[in-house]
Amino acid sequence: MDPQDFLDTASSLVNSPREADLRTSVSRSYYAVILFFRNYFAKEVGFSPENPDFAIHKVIPEFFNISNSEEATKIGEKIKRLKAGRRDADYILSKVISGTKASDHLDLAKKLITCSITGDVEKAVLEHATKRARVRRLIQ
Amino acid sequence: MNQSENYIIDIDVEGDSFSSLTSDIVLGQIEEQSINSAQDRIDDCFSLSCLPVATKREAVAFEGRNLIYYIEPSLANKAITNLPQESGRNLSTVVIVKTTAPYANVFSLHQVLPHYLQDRFFPDFFGIRESVEQLFQGADNDSGVLQQASIDEIIPDECLEFCESYDLVETFYDCVRQAKQDFESVEKIQAELGYFHDDDEFDDEPHITIEVKVNTSRETAEGSYDRWLDWFIVKVPDSVRKFFILTIDRG
Numbered sequence: 001m002d003p004q005d006f007l008d009t010a011s012s013l014v015n016s017p018r019e020a021d022l023r024t025s026v027s028r029s030y031y032a033v034i035l036f037f038r039n040y041f042a043k044e045v046g047f048s049p050e051n052p053d054f055a056i057h058k059v060i061p062e063f064f065n066i067s068n069s070e071e072a073t074k075i076g077e078k079i080k081r082l083k084a085g086r087r088d089a090d091y092i093l094s095k096v097i098s099g100t101k102a103s104d105h106l107d108l109a110k111k112l113i114t115c116s117i118t119g120d121v122e123k124a125v126l127e128h129a130t131k132r133a134r135v136r137r138l139i140q
Numbered sequence: 141m142n143q144s145e146n147y148i149i150d151i152d153v154e155g156d157s158f159s160s161l162t163s164d165i166v167l168g169q170i171e172e173q174s175i176n177s178a179q180d181r182i183d184d185c186f187s188l189s190c191l192p193v194a195t196k197r198e199a200v201a202f203e204g205r206n207l208i209y210y211i212e213p214s215l216a217n218k219a220i221t222n223l224p225q226e227s228g229r230n231l232s233t234v235v236i237v238k239t240t241a242p243y244a245n246v247f248s249l250h251q252v253l254p255h256y257l258q259d260r261f262f263p264d265f266f267g268i269r270e271s272v273e274q275l276f277q278g279a280d281n282d283s284g285v286l287q288q289a290s291i292d293e294i295i296p297d298e299c300l301e302f303c304e305s306y307d308l309v310e311t312f313y314d315c316v317r318q319a320k321q322d323f324e325s326v327e328k329i330q331a332e333l334g335y336f337h338d339d340d341e342f343d344d345e346p347h348i349t350i351e352v353k354v355n356t357s358r359e360t361a362e363g364s365y366d367r368w369l370d371w372f373i374v375k376v377p378d379s380v381r382k383f384f385i386l387t388i389d390r391g
Binding site: 058065066067070073074077078080081083084085087098100101103104107108 | 334345349358361362366369370372373374378381382385386387388389390391
């Protein structure tokens with residue numbers, strides 16, 4: 001399944017009057033992004049996307065967090081922001097998750113998936129990700 | 141001066157000590173070698189006095205003209221420039237403690253810690269009172285400070301304890317302060333200590349989420365967020381960034 005299909009699910013729920021649907025929307029927005037980038041890095045760096053040692057929730061933002069690329073680091077920080085929203089949506093039932101929040105998360109997720117990482121930024125990201133993958137023993 | 145806020149200002153002038161009592165300002169002396177011991181002294185003062193307390197996080201201190209602890213930047217700059225510098229005397233430490241409730245009984249503080257505050261009234265030799273009043277009048281007129289004063293901040297003690305344990309207090313307040321500066325129509329800033337509950341990942345990472353509640357369009361909020369992020373990435377080292385996440389609540 002294409003991770004971006006989760007965006008369709010998120011979109012179908014974002015206007016629901018039920019908070020459970022809105023929470024699901026926030027959660028699916030995050031998973032669309034994290035799995036999209038999981039597959040991207042797995043392919044580009046060379047490891048199995050379903051490697052059990054691949055702690056994707058921590059590692060994906062880490063792949064982007066490189067000090068010599070502000071653009072890449074911003075992507076990582078935005079993924080963290082979606083991650084925080086997903087945590088609240090999935091676990092913190094005392095918080096209210098509004099339609100506005102679900103909609104904002106969906107919008108951010110769409111932008112992250114469609115942002116293009118090219119040229120020197122892509123090169124820097126992949127070099128950094130490869131190093132991190134070695135440290136984490138995802139590749140030799 | 142904002143009538144809902146009272147201030148204690150302690151000024152240590154090398155070789156002398158003085159105090160002046162007004163309805164809102166108490167001037168006294170703290171003389172410590174380090175910010176940690178100065179903070180401990182402030183804690184002692186307020187815990188023993190049983191006054192509605194200012195906590196450590198609201199204490200600020202300088203060494204000379206170097207800010208060594210947190211203060212609102214506009215207030216810090218005015219504190220440095222407006223307090224008098226008499227020849228032969230070095231302004232070594234300024235501690236500004238802000239409380240959120242009026243002092244119930246300033247004299248109890250005097251009774252408990254006479255070496256901290258001296259209940260003496262004498263001519264204000266150095267124009268301290270005037271400078272301080274000008275300082276806070278100026279602060280009241282500063283729309284930036286006024287705007288910040290009206291934003292509801294919710295910062296639980298556990299957040300600060302976490303920040304203290306990881307030496308992140310200054311960074312935390314920098315993040316909050318920058319958020320106030322970069323976001324428009326901020327209604328509330330709320331910090332929360334959190335852990336990521338990730339399925340299949342057993343190493344939960346503690347971190348501080350700073351949620352900025354705004355009353356703006358998505359486009360405006362995201363533009364503000366990008367500005368804050370530009371600052372965050374440049375000013376906060378990557379080894380520290382992992383401890384902070386900023387989120388937006390548009391209701």
